[in-house]
Amino acid sequence: MNRKPKRVMSDIGERQFLLEIANLVSNPVLGFNDDASAIQLSEDTILVINADMLVKQTDVLPGMTYNQIGRKAVTMSVSDIVAKGVNPLGCLASVAFPEDLEVESAKKIIEGIKDQCSEYNIQYLGGDLNEGIDIIVDAISFGTCSKESLIPRVGAEVGDILYTTGYFGLTSLGFQFLLGNINLNDELKHLALESVYNPKAKIQYLSLFQKIQVKICMDSSDGLFITLNDLSKLNGMGIEISKLPIHPNVSDYAKEWKQNPLELVFSGGEEFELVFAISPDKEHQLIKEAQKQNLELQRIGSFSDKFEGIKITDEEYRECEIPKGGYEHFSSFHS
Numbered sequence: 441m442n443r444k445p446k447r448v449m450s451d452i453g454e455r456q457f458l459l460e461i462a463n464l465v466s467n468p469v470l471g472f473n474d475d476a477s478a479i480q481l482s483e484d485t486i487l488v489i490n491a492d493m494l495v496k497q498t499d500v501l502p503g504m505t506y507n508q509i510g511r512k513a514v515t516m517s518v519s520d521i522v523a524k525g526v527n528p529l530g531c532l533a534s535v536a537f538p539e540d541l542e543v544e545s546a547k548k549i550i551e552g553i554k555d556q557c558s559e560y561n562i563q564y565l566g567g568d569l570n571e572g573i574d575i576i577v578d579a580i581s582f583g584t585c586s587k588e589s590l591i592p593r594v595g596a597e598v599g600d601i602l603y604t605t606g607y608f609g610l611t612s613l614g615f616q617f618l619l620g621n622i623n624l625n626d627e628l629k630h631l632a633l634e635s636v637y638n639p640k641a642k643i644q645y646l647s648l649f650q651k652i653q654v655k656i657c658m659d660s661s662d663g664l665f666i667t668l669n670d671l672s673k674l675n676g677m678g679i680e681i682s683k684l685p686i687h688p689n690v691s692d693y694a695k696e697w698k699q700n701p702l703e704l705v706f707s708g709g710e711e712f713e714l715v716f717a718i719s720p721d722k723e724h725q726l727i728k729e730a731q732k733q734n735l736e737l738q739r740i741g742s743f744s745d746k747f748e749g750i751k752i753t754d755e756e757y758r759e760c761e762i763p764k765g766g767y768e769h770f771s772s773f774h775s
Contacts, residue, residue, distance in 0.1 A: 644733075
């Protein structure tokens with residue numbers, strides 16, 4: 441009798457595993473596998489919560505300081521709250537430290553957590569302390585909002601316009617540089633390393649979202665391709681990219697070294713930019729308000745019912761091959 445071989449997590453990857461446990465998880469307001477979870481506290485008050493775990497072995501790049509580790513853990517969690525249009529109120533962080541970690545190093549991580557919370561103007565409320573074989577920081581952030589102001593992932597319509605809060609590609613170059621694959625000039629090296637060592641949640645855009653009706657939103661921490669692909673599938677439409685949101689320095693690098701610019705833009709991850717959609721009649725108001733608040737926006741495309749998936753119509757990049765990459769735990773590919 442042949443026994444069916446037991447599956448391990450690397451056989452299926454993070455996303456397939458999430459599908460297999462979907463029926464076990466309750467998230468009645470937002471639905472399963474959103475950026476965050478939400479509970480209706482009263483007729484018009486929603487509690488929004490996110491838990492995000494940083495593990496040194498998989499999430500910390502060479503050269504990152506202990507303070508930056510703490511800061512990044514907070515950003516990972518807060519970014520998902522912001523993507524719901526919610527102003528975070530507080531953050532808890534449970535930590536596990538190896539027994540041989542120097543005390544001052546452990547303190548630096550906690551100081552980083554506190555520093556980033558202070559920068560986001562939210563309360564650091566402590567958490568659990570445990571022992572582990574690796575450094576682990578599990579950050580939980582939360583906030584409240586009205587039912588009308590909560591931004592889902594689902595709800596886009598044909599013709600709705602997609603924007604991002606910034607450019608892409610720097611983290612890809614930062615990862616490649618730190619892994620020893622490429623050389624960068626001083627300016628690009630500084631920009632790339634800053635993007636991976638000191639990522640920031642786009643909390644400053646909440647004031648813009650309170651002025652403009654944003655129909656859907658998602659943070660791009662798993663990579664722009666995964667973000668757009670998820671939004672396309674969830675909303676049952678294709679996404680046309682009419683303007684690639686590539687950082688100008690990354691574009692110059694790709695041309696000089698003959699790299700696929702789409703690979704750099706789509707397969708990075710951990711940019712923590714927000715990808716959101718508005719109806720066309722709100723665009724003038726969005727641009728006017730963003731200029732008033734001195735906030736950067738990149739118009740990247742729109743939703744279409746003419747095709748499925750992602751289609752590049754930007755004349756400069758339409759002949760480039762679209763990669764399928766992004767970040768997925770338990771997968772053999774990590775950008």
